Amino acid sequence: RRLGRAHTWGLPALIIVTVFFTSWPLMIWAEPSSNTITAVENYWWWFLVTASTVGYGDFFPTTVGGHLVGVYVIIGGIVTLTTLFTRIAAAIDNAKGQRMKGQL
Amino acid sequence: RRLGRAHTWGLPALIIVTVFFTSWPLMIWAEPSSNTITAVENYWWWFLVTASTVGYGDFFPTTVGGHLVGVYVIIGGIVTLTTLFTRIAAAIDNAKGQRMKGQL
């Protein structure tokens, strides 16, 4: 059961990490160097803000190539981050249930 | 079962494609030519950013007519893209389950 639960978190987390590290070089290649979205301190922030669907608009791709990489991040990121957020919510619910039964 | 699964993806995908191709000429008609949202390289990007609820604000309609087209895209796009994203998440879960049983 523990293995199963670890596995449940594993695949979405693996996909999100893969989408992150494969989309970054593609975005660097697609966007002009004047777009600071690809800087090491900005890309992970843009990725999270996009995958969580917050979308502040402080960073976004501007070219057709960058938009295609954006599609990849939007599909790959939203699906997996939403899955992870659902898992966290379920873990909170579970902790709650166990506490009510005096197990926590 | 395979047919059923294909069908499951089919209707939301059909609706999203229909909303896309019917909303585009309407948006061209409604928005002034100064709004680059209707350009071929921008409209699909705005459509995806809206349907995924990311909403960067890099493109948006500005007229009453454009906002009415926006309502159509927001309702038609969000409902169907969320359905497709849920299907992808379920497919990932399913692949996970099959791998655990040694079938993948």
Next chain:
Amino acid sequence: RRLGRAHTWGLPALIIVTVFFTSWPLMIWAEPSSNTITAVENYWWWFLVTASTVGYGDFFPTTVGGHLVGVYVIIGGIVTLTTLFTRIAAAIDNAKGQRMKGQL
């Protein structure tokens, strides 16, 4: 069954209409007249863009009073519009199921 289904759409729709028409005068009262968010052609657009969580940032409240009205719209609007979107998605799924059984 038909009555029950109509009812299912009724309460969320009623709440969203109520939140819309009660929040509008409050927003007019709270925001300075320089903020065009309260104009008749803009308020419904801002309301939909907020309730759907797209949030382009083309319109938003700017005062503490306007932010309090925003809380009301965010809670009342998101909960009910998400419910309505879920109902539409279920109706699409249902139509799909019936078509497969040759009933549509």
Next chain:
Amino acid sequence: RRLGRAHTWGLPALIIVTVFFTSWPLMIWAEPSSNTITAVENYWWWFLVTASTVGYGDFFPTTVGGHLVGVYVIIGGIVTLTTLFTRIAAAIDNAKGQRMKGQL
């Protein structure tokens, strides 16, 4: 049953309040004083706009430290506010069901 229901709302609400009050001083520490996001009248608004995934972009963190606090708010806020919104939607559904049985 009433106790159980109160509990159901309690833990997500407790987490969201905790994330709010622990993230605020961290954000004040991380962001330059020129960013008005940390002002008492703005921080709760930014927090709600982020946790609800609306993300207008009227306020956002700008430094690496502020982005790290943003990660904390995005994860902690979205998971718990979505849970609370789901609870509200379920309560509306429940009220609806009881009214149909003539209990309300």
